[in-house]
Amino acid sequence: MKRKLLGIIDATTYHEDLEDLLTHRSLAALPFGGRYRIIDFVLSNMVNSGIRSVAIFPKMQYRSLMDHLGSGKNWDLNRKRDGLFFFPSAIIDSDFNMVGSFDLFAANMDYFYRSTQEYALISNCFTVFNMDFRPLLDWHTHSGCDITEIHHQDGSSLELYLIKTSLLIKLIETRHQTGYSCMKDVVHDMHHGYTICHYDYNGYAVMIDSIETYFSTSMNLLQKNVWKNLFLAEQPILTKVKDEPPTKYVKGSMVKNAMIANGGLISGTVENSIVSRGVKIGKGTVIKNCIIMQKCQIEDNCYLDSVILDKDVKIEAGTKLIGTEKSPYVVRKGTKQGALMNS
Structure with missing residues (x-):
């Protein structure tokens, strides 16, 4: 797995309904559950799935995110080969409020050209879930899919996409000719000729897009059944470690x-x-x-x-x-x- 799958986290999304909590930080760095940040969930999922090269693409207000992630040591991503990469957007005026913006990726094409992983997993930064991506990769390769979009059990998209790295590079390079600006454009176009598959994830998953969902999801952590489904001993949610005395x-x-x-x-x-x-x-x-x-x-x-x-x-x-x-x-x-x- 570690040589097969590239992790890409789009951390540019800004939800206006969360404005009161995002004046000094990005959505990815929003505190959650007392000691975590929202990005900890997808990042931990990638690491637990054997992914050893993860690129994070933030837009603005990313100082707290960089402070939280550091060198990636807490996620075992501080390594000589592959590891954690940080690519802040240089295009401030563009609207990147979409997952998998090709303009965003185009500014850092060397990263994709140099990658040795055959497949790429593109993810948003604001979903609270605990998922092993290895069964997804096996299913994708055996199903003959060009692009797989992960859906929740209620049928809604989780805005996570699995694609061959070579195809992703092609979509980025031809974005002006095709008119595709992001992964969603490709998936929803009926005339592209690609095989689009949907993979159902049946575990606990909530996309944090408003104060209401942030509050309710946080309160749900106090329910034992939710906690047990989200925080698994075999797939821990990792975060920045701080040594402090007990309360x-x-x-x-x-x-x-x-x-x-x-x-x-x-x-x-x-x-x-x-x-x-x-x-x-x-x-x-x-x-x-x-x-x-x-x-x-x-x-x-x-x-x-x-x-x-x-x-x-x-x-x-x-x-x-x-x-x-x-x-x-x-x-x-x-x-x-x-x-x-x-x-």
Whole structure:
């Protein structure tokens, strides 16, 4: 597998419905599940499937993504041959809000020309799933397909495509003649003459394209059946490792059905919530159905229900914030929220 399949992750997508969480980062770098980033899922899937050459194509706001991925060491991609490649887009004004933009790939053709892998797997960066791509490659080669599009069990496209590297190069080189701008254009054209196949993936998969789907998918992690289907011992979801002490729970605090990352201090009540690294929750504070990102500080006697706090947010004492399951209350990164601001 490691000599057969090339991994390509398109990290250019921007969903306007996630704007409040994407002002300082790309969608690929969006924190998820307390200690992960969205891109960790597809990247881990590729590595677990034996892929040893992965190219990531971001567009803007990619500093946090580069900081998270580093050399690829945490995914065993810091290697002399193949490994992790990062190709930021130099075409700022173009709209790359599509998976597998041929203009995006064309700016880095040397990577494709030099690749030794016979097949290429093109993926979006915003799907939460755990999939072994090896059965897909076997099925694709034995079915005589030119392009295979992966579908979820409900029939919707997951915007993942398997294609021969040589055919991908041809599609990129002839994009101006054919009018194809991305993989979706090719798959949906009835007159190209290629054999297009659909491969059904029956596991858990959610595409994060709005605040609502981000919030609901995060909350679903607290369900045992979802957790067991997503986080598999034989196919671990890898992420950047940070060595921090365990979270401290002050006497009188209470935690129920929650995910709590390291380095925090819990003095209040946390229920049905996800709390990231280094979070401080004050005495008398109640957190319910919330996503609290890294290094947030929530002072004493606050009440938060259905709230998303981005990184480095400070909530002043006595503050009450309430959202809903369909419309969670979002506080942007690095801001301060106080009781007087909500009165």
